[in-house]
Amino acid sequence: MAKSKKKLEVVHLVCEETGDMNYTLRRKTGGEKLHLKKYSPRLRRHTMHNEKKKK
Numbered sequence: 001m002a003k004s005k006k007k008l009e010v011v012h013l014v015c016e017e018t019g020d021m022n023y024t025l026r027r028k029t030g031g032e033k034l035h036l037k038k039y040s041p042r043l044r045r046h047t048m049h050n051e052k053k054k055k
Contacts, residue, residue, distance in 0.1 A: 013049035015040045023049065 006028060013023035013036065020042060025034075034051040 010054040011051050012054060013038060014052045016048045016050060018042050021052070
């Protein structure tokens, strides 16, 4: 029998300061929202990024 595929969702990481969607991730469903410090090309420095689901 074939194994069942695990469900993945596409999420974007959005910069708190500019609102730009700089990163795209595929991750397992459920769990807490991500809050990561990532590089923002527009500001040319590291800022906090929050997870936002793709519509």
